[in-house]
Every structure is written in C-alpha cells, then in structure tokens.
Amino acid sequence: MSKQTRTIKVDALARVEGEGALHVRIKDGVVKDVKFRIFEPPRFFEAFLQGRLYSEAPDITARICGICPIAYMMGASQAMEDALGMAVTGPLRDLRRLIYCGEWIESHVLHAYLLHAPDFLGFEDAIRLSQHHPGVVEKALQLKKLGNRILEVIGGRAVHPVNLRVGGFYRTPRKDAIRALIGPLQWAVEASLDTVKLVGGFDFPDYHYDYTCVSLHHPDEYPITQGRLISNRGLDIAIDEFSNHIIEQHVAHSNALQGHLQGSDCYLVGPIARYNNNFEQLSDLARQAAGEAGLGRVCDNPFQSIVVRAVETLYACEEALRLAENYEEPDAPYVEPTVQAGIGHGCTEAPRGICYHRYQLDENGRILEATIVPPTSQNQLQIERDLWGVVEKNLDLPEDRLKWRCEQTIRNYDPCISCATHFLRLTVERE
Amino acid sequence: MTHNADPMRPIPYRIHRVRSELADTFTLDLVPEDGVHSLNFAPGQFNMVYLFGGGEVPISISGDPARTAPLVHTIRAVGPVTRAMKALGRGDTVGIRGPFGTTWPVIEAEGSDVVIVAGGVGLAPLRPAIYHILANREKYGDVRLYYGARTPDDILFLSELREWRGRFDMIVEVTVDSARGYWAGRVGVVTHLLERGRYDPEETVALVCGPEIMMRFAIKTLNQRGVDNDQIYVSMERNMKCAIGFCGHCQFGPYFVCKDGPVFRFDQIASLFSLREL
C-alpha cells in the first residue's frame, strides 16, 4: 500500500545503526551481489519529534544512539540554535568541545580495543584477548573510563547525559571538578600514544580504495563540533546546503536509509575521511605519531581505520587536556533562547562521521519537521562497496575465515556497536 | 545475657546440624564460631539470622530454653534469604544477633490452664514454651495444644507431637485442611478445635502463633468461647530489620514489634489488630 512514490526524501528517520546481516551472491567465482542488510527495527524518531518543543530535541535524539548520544544532542542543540538565530560561543563552546572529546575517547577506545583489535589479533573478543594481554586491555579500559568520566563530570552520565541543552548546559561544572581531569588526561595522552604504536603494528589486509571523503573542516581546529562540509573531490559547502548535495534512499533490504552524494555514487565519512581532509589541523604530536605508526598523509586502506582512530584518540586527549587546563566557570550556564519560527541545521563529527540535523520550527518553538542523517546511513553504500572488493580478493578463503574477514571489513566503519561487532549472518550462495 | 557492644553486628555461628523438617522447612542447630559466645533466651524470643552476603531475617528460637547450646532455629524457606539458607550445610557460617523481643507468658500462666494454638510453621516459636511448660508441668493446670496444618505432609515436628500426644498430662489435637482417605486424624481448621475443645475459658491462658489471618479467626473463636483478650497472647509478625527499635519498620501503632513484641497480650493490641494497613 504505497501511498506515493518519492525517490528522494530527505525527510527521513535517523536509525540507530543496529542489527545487520550480510548477503553475498557469488556465481562462477564471481561476486554477483553483496547486500549489507540492517534489520534493526525502525524507531521513527523524526515522526515523533513532530509536535515536540525545540527544547526536547536534544534529550529525545540522544536516544537514537547509546554510544554517541553527544553527537545527537549537540547536533540537535546547534540546529535549534541556528533556527532560533543564536549561537553558543566562548567558554560554553569550549565546554561542548570538551564533552565531545570525552565521547570520542570513549567511543574510539571501545571500538579500537573491545571491538576491532580482537580481529587483528585473532581473538573472538576482548575478554579472551585480556587473558593473553591483560595489561593492554586493562589500560584500554582505563582510557575508556576516562572518556566516560569526562561525560559524567560535564553531562551527568555517560549514556544519554542530562546536562546538555539548547543554549549550553543546565549547570556548568565547578572548576575543581574539571581540573580534577587534568592529571588523568596527562596520563591518557601517554596511554593513547601507546595505543597508536600498538595498533600501528597490526597486520593490515592488503586492500585499498580511492574514497570520496566527506567531513567537516574548520580553519582553526580539527573538526568536532563545527565547520564547513568538504570533500577531497572539491565539495566545500556550508552545512545548511547538506540536503542539496546528499540524498537518502530507501532500499528493500535495509531498514536504514542510504545516503548518496550528488554526482558521486558513494562516499566515506568517519575517521579516515576526517583524517584525510584535516590532517593539518591535527596536533604535532598526533601527526608525528601517525607517521610513526605507518600512516601517510592520506589513508586509503579501511583496515587502517583503527590506527586513525587511535590517532584521533590521542588528539582528543590532548585537546581535552588543553580545554580542561583553560577551563573557567562561565558566567551563565546557558544562553537563553528566544522562541521564534525558523529552520535550522546542525552538523557535528560523531566518532563515526558527520551527523546532520535539520529542523523546522513554528512560532511557538514546536517542531514541524525533522531530518536526521546519521553517519552509518551515509557509509552504508561504501561498506557494501568495500565488502564487494574484499570478498573478490579473498574468494579462496575458507568460509569461516571469509566470514570473519567480512565482519572485520564492516567493523572498519564502527557503524554501530551491535552491527559493527558481532551480529553478522553471512550467507554465501555459490551457484 | 552477653550483649554485643554493637547490637547491629552479627556474631558468627557455625551450623552444627541441619534437619529437614518439611519440604520447605528446616531446622538449624548452631554453635558459636568462637566457642564461647553464649546466648540465653526465653520462650518466644527471636534472633536475627544473617546469611553472609545474602541478608538477614528474624527467626524465632525453636529450641529448649533450658539448654543454651546448640542454638536452634526452625526456618521456612519463603523468601530469597531463607531459600538461600536452605542450601546451607554443616560447617557453614551464619551471623546471629539476639535474642530480641518479648516472651510467652510462661511465668504468668503458672497456675492456669494453658491452651496453645499453632498454625503451620507457627508451632516453631511455641516449641520453647511447650518445652518449658512440660519441664515445669506441675506448675500448670491442663495443657492443650491445638495445631492446624495444611495437609498431613505439612505437620511440623511430627514425632514430637506424637510423643506429646502420648503423655497423660497434655492434650494434643492436630487438624489439617485437607487429607486423603488414609489420614486417620482430624480434618478442618484449627478454629474448629477451639470451638469444641473442653477447656475452661475462665481458667485459660491462650498462646496463639501462626499467620495473622489464622490468629484472627482463632482469637475470634476464643473470644466466643469466653476467653478474654487479656488471657490471650499472640506473636506478631512485621517487617523487622534492626530488631532493636531503631529502624522503624515493624511499627504497629504505639509499638515496635521487635522490641515491644513479638509476643503481645492481646488486649494491648486488640484495637490495632482490626485496623487495616496499620
């Protein structure tokens, strides 16, 4: 009972990247079809945002993802601020960047150590890994814990923090609470340096791809909370032009919408895209560590995303340290919004890549229309493309090894914890 | 009484013996882990029995008050703590705080006839009183025990009941709610025994213990027979956590059941007893 046929619909749901399956069809030794299927049940966020107050959007959209709620809360807050014609600057902006660093650290370390590294080291999981390399896993957990602690100190809790709002924060942390992070962050810089070294030494499957990399870019900093949208193919737009360039498509095999870039069939978002587009904005230490870990100025092997993630973790620790050291309690915890009708856009760099929000508000601040484009839906096509390539290169592998390699390929993207990790059903049809 | 410096701190006791009484009821014989701690109690008093790491429950002492060791508790496994206790064995450790609370009126009842009314596992808190009365049998008039259980399989202390029933100086009547044909005893609720029992209401002191609903109907029947509230003693159950009147949980009108009870002379609480959700 299709009501209307619209091939382009930007008015789309943000899915939690969730449960996934993979279907590969091979005929006469030739890959015929690869489908990366997301069967996470739909949750209709964009639909039930309609009619809610602008101020509720950060808390509601946080629930899209338990791993990167800050990305959603921040995207929603900034989109609302855009719609209401206001901006958050100065110490409040710094505080936002600081909590976002916490999310990067937490998410990247979780992915690198608990989800991705076991693939390289041949373990089923980090717990088994910890039995052989207890020190490594314990250090990783401490690093991850520090990321969470930043979230807790500023946001109240690590998953779905409560303290973020349109205009800033409900209550800004006391100076002593933030200063207490300095010591641990100094340790974390060292620990993340070790991480870069460790993961740089992994064996990376030989696979390269000439990606179209899309990310934010900011003239003064490595992009986290703000910037223009750029690509390595010449795209350079303000975020409010997002929907003019990127369209979302609904395919039969997925409950997630897939993103397409106008004029290019697929593109990459996330750490590699960010790194490739913003290498110069990284700290000296991070650039140096990247080089020592075998990364070039541009990374074209998706399996090396774990190294890029480690480099970004290092950067996030350094950045968090800087922000913590400079923290002074702001005069007011938030800028008071003035309610008005309008349309606003927000785009931030979630750990997995750009996360875009667009809202239209009525004069009472009620949401008329909402669009959220999370990074995973943008990467979906690229994931299938990589899978295609990896499968073709590894057709001679036994089935279980091939399956594991495919999983690893998907995990390169850290698309979402439940699918990036280990919920892959591989069906190989050999005709 | 050797009181612990801190009444909230349990004293470790080792399980000397576990006896299975019924499908869900068991008796623990306990000896102090340090070998010296001793605990004198009076019939009707209870201890807080603590399962290490599991929680603490108030349990009446069911042993002979004339013997200080071992310490005997009969426990019905109804909640998480008591169920976990059921899994304990000889040599395991529990914590003991106590004894706490008021006692059955074994002294006050001297010279009177005694009617003991028990329902289900409510026989356990009365057993020390029975031991005491039988040990001092000459001080009492007629002694009757009326005991109700759900089925013949739910009769607690069966062999002791037989032994008591065999005595010439005590009347023991047991009734069950339902039974199969092989059962040669009585069927009906315990109140029925009270309705028809040949005790002299004027001369009787009644000790009643069982679930509150059973006590309610037993008291009603005793009253109907002419036993006044000041001749009736009941053992109340409320949420007891600290057992020393600090925590407030077991409050019952002007009383803390842990401290002012668990045994009450019924006229003290008759007006409270009928109030809902007090």
Next chain:
Amino acid sequence: MRVEGLDRLIKEHPFFRDMDAAACETIAGCAANERFNIGDYVFREGGAADKFYLIRQGTIALEIHVPGKDSIIVDTLETGAILGWAWLVPPYRWTYDARAITLCRMVSLDAHCLRGKYETDHTLAKELFKRFIPVMAKRLEATRQRMIEKAQARSGGAGKGG
C-alpha cells in the same frame, strides 16, 4: 407508598419465591432500599451484623483481608442472591468484608425488626429459615468443590514430581 414498593421488590426476589403476600408485607416493614457504588463496602469484617441483603442488581465480593496481600475473595454473589446470615449466628458480627464490585442495588432487611416479628410468629421464622438453609448448603457445597479442585491441583503437581 415506599413500603408498597419494597413489598413488591421482596415478593419478586427469588429468595422469597412462594412466600405468601402477608408475610412479604410483614417483612417489608423491616426493609429499606440501599445502593452501593463500585468499591463501596457493604460491611466489613468484625462490624455488627444487624441486617441482611437481597441483591436486586449487581455483584458483591465476599473478601477476607490479609495484611500484606490482596484480599482473598471467598465468594461472589450476584443479582438474585442474598447476602449475610451473621445476624442469625451469635455473636452477630460479620465474618467477611462485602464489597460492591459493580454498582449494586439492594434491599436491606433489619435484623432487630425481623427478630421482633418472627420470634412471635414462628411460621414466619420457619418460612425464613427454610429459605436460608438451602442457600447456605449450596454455598458450602460450592466451597468444598473448590477445596477439592485445589487439593487436586496441589497433589497433581506433587504426583508428577515422584
């Protein structure tokens, strides 16, 4: 006027079927109309039992209150049933709670008034009592039936364990 109405209600109630008109009229002299909303208690355990009720419409639950638990419903009585005989049995106190579980319309009959009448009119008493006995017998039987079901359910479970 009102008494006449009650008279008719009594005559029409199944409990008084075949009762002669004069007796019904006498009884009506002790009657009153009562109405109970959902959740109202008609009487509570322990209260003085000085009435009995003809249920004209609605359902009454007889309950035993158990501290800490949901009240136990021992019986439900519906339209056409009678409620209460504690007024016939010393010490004349209600044994249960009676709670309306739907809107209930009832005729209540005052015990003192009735006693006054039947103690001098044993024919009336006989007519009244002989109606009570079968009602009680039926309820007793129903209760025992449920006891059996419960006992069977219990032993059935245990039997399988062996």
Next chain:
Amino acid sequence: MSTKIGLDRLIREHPFFQGMDAEACETLAGCAANERFNGGEYLIRQGEAANKFYLIRHGSVAQELRVPDRESIIVQTLHEGEILGWSWLVSPYRWTMDARAMQLTRVLSLDAECLRGKFANDPTLAYELFKRFIPVMASRLQTSRLQLIDIYG
C-alpha cells in the same frame, strides 16, 4: 418404651439440642433411632436419598468427596457432639458427600419424613430445629472457606 425414654434423654443431652424444651425433645425422639457403625463403614453415600440426619454420640466421621480415579479427599471430620447431614432440608434431598465412620461410631439418627410430618402442625418445632441448623452450617461454611484459603500459608 424404655428405648424411647432413653432416646429422649440422648437428644436432650446432645449439644445440638441444648436449650430445647423437654416436650420438643420428646416429640423429636419419636423420629429417632440409635445406630452404630464400625470403623470404615459408610453412614452416608453420595447421591443416595437424604432421609435422615445424625447426632454423633461417640466416635468420628470423615466427610469425603469422591475424586475421579483417585482416593477420596476428606474435607472435614466430625466428632462427638456434632451433627451430620442437612441434605434432607435441601431439594433434591440427596447426599452430596460420603460419610465414613473412622472408628466405632454411635449415632442417633432422626428420620426426615417423620420430622416433616411433625413440623406441619408445629411451626415452633421447625423454628427451633432450623434455628440450630443455621449456626452449624454457618460455622461449617466458614471453616470450609478458611480451609480453602490456606490460613497457615
């Protein structure tokens, strides 16, 4: 005739008839008979015509309900001083349970037909009798309900 006199006394002395005047007891005695059951013998069989009721003088009686394919369940035991049976008062006048003597049991039985005949002209006798039945039934009903709800739980 001496038996009659004896029955009369037995009736008067039975708790059930406590407070009944002598004349009434005598009338009732006209419907009474002494009976004796050995342990295991049935006084009453479920389904049979209920044309009596019993005053238990000595012994005990188990009231049993039959359960398909299983041993009967005892729902109540009755003892000295208690009465047994009221189905004679309730249409269709059939016993609803078995009653089995648990030991040697002596009872006084009262014949229903005979009693009904006496009531017809003597509403006071009926009143006196019924008045005694009602509390017994109320007590048994309450007892059963308490048994049902498991008051020892």
Next chain:
Amino acid sequence: MAGKRKPKLAVWKFSSCDGCQLSLLDCEDELLTVAASVEIAYFLEATRATIKGPYALSLVEGSISTPEDAERIRAVRRQSKVLITIGACATSGGIQALRNFQDVEQFISTVYARPEFIDTLATSTAIAEHVPVDFELRGCPIDKHQLLEVLNAFLNGRKPNVPRHSQCIECKQAGTVCVMVARGTPCLGPVTQAGCGNLCPSCNRGCYGCFGPKETPNPASLSARFGELGMAQPAVKQIYRLFNAHAPEFQQESQRHE
C-alpha cells in the same frame, strides 16, 4: 560458589539504542571480574563467540516492535533460567512506544520513502507483556551501578538492592535541593523511581522520568501542581510522554491531559 561451574550469561537486544548493554561494557573497573564470574555465552556487543543455551541469566535490552521479535523473545525465555530486562525499552516499550499513541502507518510514511519495505508492529511493547520476567531494571539508560548490583545479587543469591521508591528520596539523601520547591521547576521526581543518582535535579533541571513510575505513584496530584506552577495542559501531557510513555501510570496520566 567455589567449584561450581560458572553460570552462563546471555545478553539480548531488541528495539533499542544499545545504551543499556553498553552500560555493561562501561563497567570498566569490574568488566574483567564480571567476565571471570560468569561465562559470557552470548553477548553480540562484546563477542562473536556464542555458546548454546540454556542460560542461567539472560539480560534483555530493547522493546518488542516487530512480529519476529515477538517470536524471538519467547525463544529467549525458553532458554533462560532467569530473565532480567534492562532499560526503559525493555521494561516499558521505550521512546519508540510513542507510536502506540498514533497511527504507525503515518509514522512509516513520514520516515521512509518506500513504506512497503518496512515490517513493523503498530506498537512497541515491554518484554513483560510477552513473556514472564524475573526482574526489571529501569532507566533510560540503566544505571551501571544498579546493573552491577543486579549481577552481584544474582551471583550471591540475594535480592538486588534496587529500590522502587521515589527519586525524591535519592535527592534528599544526596542533599540535592528540590528544584520544584526552590525554583518552581516542574520535576517528575515525586512519581519517578529512584536509581539514576538524582542527575537532573543536581543539574538544576527537573527530572524527566528516565526510570519510569515509582511504586504507587500519584501523577494526578503532581500534574495539578504543575498546573499551579504555570505549566499548560499540552506540556503536562508531553512530560509523561518520553522514554516511559507506555508505562501504565504515565500513559494514563498523559491521556488524562489530551
């Protein structure tokens, strides 16, 4: 416990954001101890290794929103000795239960260009509406300390210390000043179960009910107070329609304000 085989733990996901099972991985200090105390037999977020059931303990995250999930949860129940639901989705349907108040067809067409590809139920419901549940751990997300407490209680065979009383008790014990009394900020604390660590009031904002209704709540009285504080009827409705909108007490109260 010594000498016994370690109990098998399984973690299951239904419709959710993953945040609650992530809370287990967020127990950084305890994760390895947990892993040493139980056999992690099925936990896709953490391991690709899976061990067959039956499981001593299943943690279930997420709500039931598709026909397949309604089937799958029965299979999970069959394999689980103890089943504990974690989080608002699993205990009350989660935020996606907002669809329960509206026409799901319309929701689908709002979000998806090709609605015919979507197979979903008209409702998002709690696990306990489908299978028996042994314990429900509340929260959106759950509190990781409470999760550890539940695991700990399970391993030690005791009752979890997870109170069902109001958020207010937690605030007062922490010394947090009541935002409703001292600032006039509407707060769901008095009808919400404690457990989060009085997060919102300690950030000077009103509780928004992550932990769902407390035992015997009285939202009608609280709503009346919200009205006195100047909150309009539609806002009163919305405040109950968030992460525990489908919890009966919140649902009824929001419907009273429609």
Next chain:
Amino acid sequence: MATHYSSSAPPVRLGRHSLQALIDALRGDGYTVIGPRLEDAAIVYAPLESADSLPEGWVDQQEGGHYRLLRGERPALFDYVVGPHSWKRYLYPPRQRLWQAHKQGKGWRVKEPLDNTAPYAFIGVRSCEIHAMRIQDRVFDNGAFADPAYIKRRQQAFIVAVNCAHPAATCFCTSMNSGPRAKEGFDLCMTELLDEQRHEFLVEAGSDKGAALLTRLPHRPCDENDLRQAEAVATAASQAMQREMAPDVAALLKRHPEHPRWQEVAQRCLSCANCTQVCPTCFCSTVEDVTDLSGQTAQRWRQWDSCFTLDFSYIHGGSIRRETRSRYRQWMTHKLSTWHDQFDTSGCVGCGRCITWCPVGIDITEEAKAIRDSEGGT
C-alpha cells in the same frame, strides 16, 4: 546521653567580625565546622571555613511547597530560618556502613568500621533543631539498646545555637513548645543584635565547653539593654508565628484511625517521602547487604528510609501499607501521637520543613486541624 549542658557564665557580646574567630577556634580545636551556606538556591548546612560564606543579607520565603531566597533589607547573618537540610545529615548520615565481613575458609570474620569522623561543630542551630536532636537521642538510646556511632558523634558535637528572629510562614514551634528561643541543649547560643549602631551577637554559654571557648574569643560584657534587646528578638519571633498545631493532637489522632480525611489527603499525597527525609526527627532506616562479585566480602549499610515507601512495611508476600492513605496515617499519627507512647515526647518540633518541602504543599497543621474541626465543638 552523657552530654550535660549547663553553665553559669554570664552572657557576653561578640562582634560581627568575631565570628571568624569562633570558626577558627573551633577548627583549631579539631572540629569540622558546619554551618548555613547558600547553595543551589537554598540555605543548606555545609562545611564552613569562613564567616564570609554565611548567607549575609538573605531571607527566606516559605509556604507549602514553596521556598525562595530573597535579599533582605539588612546585612544580618541569620535572618532566614531552616532550609532543606537538617543536622541529622551529620549526626545520623543518610548512608553509613555498619560493618564489613571477610570470608576466611568456610567462616567469616566481622569487623566494625573505624569511625574517624572528626567531631562536628554546628553553627546556627535553631531551637527546634536542638529539640529534634534531643528527640533522636531518645531514639538511638532506648535504654535496652544504643547506637554507638550516633552517640559518639552526638557527644562530640559542639552546638552553637542561634535564636530565630523571623520565623517562616511554615514555622509552628511555639505551639510545639520547641522554640523560637533556645533554652538549653547548646554549648553557645547567639542572638543577632543588628541595628544602625551595631552588628553584634549576644552569646550565652550553655555548657562549660561553651563557656571555655567563649573566654578565648574577643568579647565584651552585656548590659541590661543588650539582654532586653535579645529578649525582644525572641518575643517578636514568637509573636510572628503564623501556624500552629491543633492542641491535644496526640489524643485526637488516636480517636481517628479511620477518619475520611486520610483518604482525602491521600488524593494529594505523592508518597514521595520528602517530608520524612527533611524531617529532623524522622529516624527510619533500612539496611542493604552489599557483596563483591566474588562473594569474598560482605558489608551491611544502613540508610535513611521512609514509612512512605511500599517496601517499608514489606513482610514476606507483600506490604502491609499498600495505600497512600495508610502510609500518611502512619507517618502523621506516629509523629504526633504514638511517638509520645514510645519516646515520651512528640516527634514534631514545628520546624515546618515537611510543609515547605512537600512538592504539593501538604500542611501537617492543616491536616490535624481538619480532623479536629470534624469533631465539631470548641
């Protein structure tokens, strides 16, 4: 309780700026000084290092379910009354470990925790609060049993009372005979004397400990006028009291366990327990058994509980007080009536916290009055 409060030392005057000397002296004596501070829009009791942290110039506005701080007209240090905290937070902490046990072989070893809490000095204790402490003293030493941790903290505590100058609208200590003037139970008691000419405190010593401390502070003797002025402060406060508790409330509530008012108040009551948590005399607690994952240690913690929770009256199978009606009845009847039976005193000191901090503004004095009025008569 072994602490005896009595002293024959005459009252003295302390200048506004000598308060710092008082704090320093107490700190020097090893006390942790706790006093009123403005935090999160309320006056709370928190560690105090400097007299400058006292909420100078603030007054409170209180009503049922309503509390606001406003700037007062004068730079007084104590022109507000009681806030959401009470001193029981320190004497009887919301959460405390009772003991800890370690597994040893098959057995367990139980250890009591070391209580190294430094003694407290409380500054700014009101008369009603002193009464509340004395009520809790009776609870935690009931003759048969005593709570050693409480008693230690209580005996060590140094109490600096302040006489109230301006009762809040929710105060009713006069009718509970517990204020506003502090008569005993303190080490020192201050009355703030503030006018155009001066900002001083009239200080009475209530114990030798207090008198001894006073000699170490810069002070001046009092004259008649000072005493009169201090007396006037207390009198004015007493006269400004707006609420009162129904007389003979203890007997009144005993007569009405089934009053319809209980149902009526249950319609409004949230059973949120705020009243019990802010009440300075409510003492109910629960315990939590805490274990480590490996089962090698066990701890028992005690924490504040409330008769308003469902769990409070739990016996196996269910809770006794399932309805809010019966929980409210329990609380109010206990506080005002059966408390007398148990502890020979009312459990209420008329501080008004339960009124102010009830989110829906239920007023215990109003509830008592409603029941009393239903009896009719005088």
